[in-house]
Each structure stands twice: as C-alpha cells, then as structure tokens.
Amino acid sequence: MSAVPSSLAPSPSSNPNKALWEKGDFTRIAATMRESGESLVRAIGVTKGMKVLDLGGGDGTTGVPAAKLGAEVLVVDIARNLVAAGTRRAKDEGLANLRFQEGDATNLQGLKDHSFDLVVSIFGAMFAPKPFDVAKEMVRVTRPGGRIVMGNWIPNDPTLVAQILKISASYTPPPPEGFISPMTWGLETSVVERFAGAGIPMDRIAFARDTYLFNFPGKPSGFVADFRKYYGPTMNAFDAAEKNGRAAELQKELETLFAAQNRNAGAGVTSIPATFLRVTVTR
Ligand SMILES: C[S@@+](CC[C@H](N)C(=O)[O-])C[C@H]1O[C@@H](n2cnc3c(N)ncnc32)[C@H](O)[C@@H]1O
Numbered sequence: 001m002s003a004v005p006s007s008l009a010p011s012p013s014s015n016p017n018k019a020l021w022e023k024g025d026f027t028r029i030a031a032t033m034r035e036s037g038e039s040l041v042r043a044i045g046v047t048k049g050m051k052v053l054d055l056g057g058g059d060g061t062t063g064v065p066a067a068k069l070g071a072e073v074l075v076v077d078i079a080r081n082l083v084a085a086g087t088r089r090a091k092d093e094g095l096a097n098l099r100f101q102e103g104d105a106t107n108l109q110g111l112k113d114h115s116f117d118l119v120v121s122i123f124g125a126m127f128a129p130k131p132f133d134v135a136k137e138m139v140r141v142t143r144p145g146g147r148i149v150m151g152n153w154i155p156n157d158p159t160l161v162a163q164i165l166k167i168s169a170s171y172t173p174p175p176p177e178g179f180i181s182p183m184t185w186g187l188e189t190s191v192v193e194r195f196a197g198a199g200i201p202m203d204r205i206a207f208a209r210d211t212y213l214f215n216f217p218g219k220p221s222g223f224v225a226d227f228r229k230y231y232g233p234t235m236n237a238f239d240a241a242e243k244n245g246r247a248a249e250l251q252k253e254l255e256t257l258f259a260a261q262n263r264n265a266g267a268g269v270t271s272i273p274a275t276f277l278r279v280t281v282t283r
Pocket residue numbers: 017018021022026030033055056057058059060061062076077078079082103104105106121122123124125127128129
C-alpha cells in the first residue's frame with residue numbers, strides 16, 4: 001500500500017468538522033454498532049488480499065472485521081483520538097493488515113490514484129464538507145472495476161439516527177451560510193449528482209435500504225446519557241440547549257425517542273434498528 005504522511009488533516013482549532021468528532025468519544029457509541037459492522041462487511045463481499053480503504057472509519061467498526069477476513073485495510077479518519085483508539089484495537093487483535101491514518105475525506109493527498117479495490121464509508125464521508133470533492137476523491141483512489149460502498153443516514157427518516165440528528169439540529173444554532181447538510185448524502189438525487197461530477201454515470205450506482213442495529217447493555221435512558229456525553233452532534237446540542245435553559249426538554253425528547261424505538265423494552269437492554277441508504281458505485 002502507498003506511503004501516507006503521518007498527518008493529512010489540519011489542526012482541530014481551524015477545522016470545525018475535525019473538532020466535532022474529536023470533541024467526544026465516538027468509541028462509546030461505536031461499541032454498540034459492532035454486530036452490524038461485521039454483518040455489513042460480510043454482505044459486501046470483502047475477501048482475503050483485497051485492498052480496502054475505510055473512509056471515516058472511526059475506531060474500526062467495519063475496518064476490524066474486514067481485516068479479520070484477510071483484507072489489507074487502511075482506515076482514514078479525521079479524528080486523532082479515533083485513529084489512536086483504532087490503532088490500539090488493531091494491535092490488541094493482532095491485525096498487522098489493519099492500519100489507521102489521520103486524514104480528510106475531502107482531500108486524500110498521499111493516497112495514489114486507483115490504489116484500492118474497495119472504498120467503504122459507513123456514516124463517515126457523509127460528515128465531511130465539500131461533498132463533490134469527497135466523491136471525486138473516493139473515485140480517484142478506487143481502481144477501475146473496483147467498488148465504493150457508502151452507508152448514509154436518510155433525511156427525515158423516522159428511525160433512530162436521522163431523528164437524533166434532526167432533534168439535535170433543532171437545539172443547535174443554525175449552521176454558517178453555505179453549509180451543506182451531511183444528510184443530503186441520504187438523497188439518491190444528490191448522490192447521483194455528486195458521482196456524476198466525478199465522472200460516474202448513473203447506471204453504475206445502485207441504491208438499497210439497509211439497517212444497522214444499535215445494541216446497548218442498559219436502559220434507553222442510559223444510552224441517551226452516552227450520546228449526551230460522547231457523541232459530538234448531541235454534545236453540541238446540549239451545550240446550546242443548556243445556554244437557553246432547554247437541556248431538560250432535549251433530554252426528554254431524546255429519552256422518548258430511544259424508548260419508543262427500543263425493540264427490547266422490558267429486558268433491561270436496548271436494541272434499536274436504524275435505516276440507512278446503502279450506495280454501491282462500480283468504478
Ligand atoms: C458516525 S462516525 C462513524 C465511524 C465509523 N464508520 C463507524 O461506523 O463506527 C463518523 C466518522 O466520520 C469521521 N469523519 C468525519 N468527517 C470526516 C472527514 N472529513 N474525513 C474523514 N473522516 C471524517 C469521524 O471522525 C467519525 O469517525
């Protein structure tokens with residue numbers, strides 16, 4: 001695999017996208033997503049020796065299972081703390097074929113053209129600004145005949161994550177002018193437009209609705225507490241809500257949502273499915 005500079009991303013203070021994901025500790029949420037990460041990697045046909053780039057891969061929810069299947073995996077993520085956590089996981093699991101690297105999906109400088117068989121980005125690259133640049137970079141580093149698989153939350157979808165993000169946004173000050181919502185990656189028309197800008201015709205893009213399951217070993221209110229403490233977008237919403245005296249209202253709204261969506265009500269554990277748009281691009 002190509003050599004990559006040790007840091008591809010600007011400092012947190014100058015980059016709000018990076019600051020958002022370094023603010024909390026996403027590993028605490030990712031721990032509830034492992035089962036679906038494994039299923040997804042199996043479903044998309046990761047095989048031994050395949051060169052895989054996992055973009056916005058966090059601490060390895062999909063990177064670890066892909067490496068366990070024998071792929072050569074590079075996880076690129078903008079958050080320094082998640083890169084460190086992923087590197088520890090790879091070491092603990094004895095996975096010499098799994099590397100974590102700090103970098104920005106909008107500019108994958110240091111990664112060579114056509115160097116991956118598969119680029120995976122599950123709820124990762126959708127959070128980067130400049131979506132047209134992100135599509136171009138993903139296409140650039142994928143080999144002809146290779147694939148890009150994205151998992152994107154869907155705007156206004158009634159299930160968990162789309163609703164958390166919607167509720168959180170309603171308590172947070174409006175974003176700066178020109179800000180493009182990450183949720184637009186969940187709209188097929190936007191996806192087609194962005195990949196068209198990278199030279200990919202529509203007939204090479206396939207869409208499917210898929211489900212991720214969040215498994216938390218406690219009550220829904222405990223899971224809400226983790227989002228409040230560790231998940232950047234929800235942390236920002238609570239920061240703003242506290243200033244406006246609305247934190248209790250936000251807490252209640254989220255607890256109602258989590259309790260209503262829990263499939264294991266009464267069992268003392270929480271299991272919540274969330275729908276996403278799975279995008280497959282053939283290069
Ligand atoms: C919701 S988390 C998902 C992480 C991981 N894919 C998983 O399923 O556990 C979003 C991830 O995208 C990363 N991210 C956000 N913006 C990024 C960017 N511009 N470039 C690379 N990674 C980014 C965050 O640091 C975070 O790890």
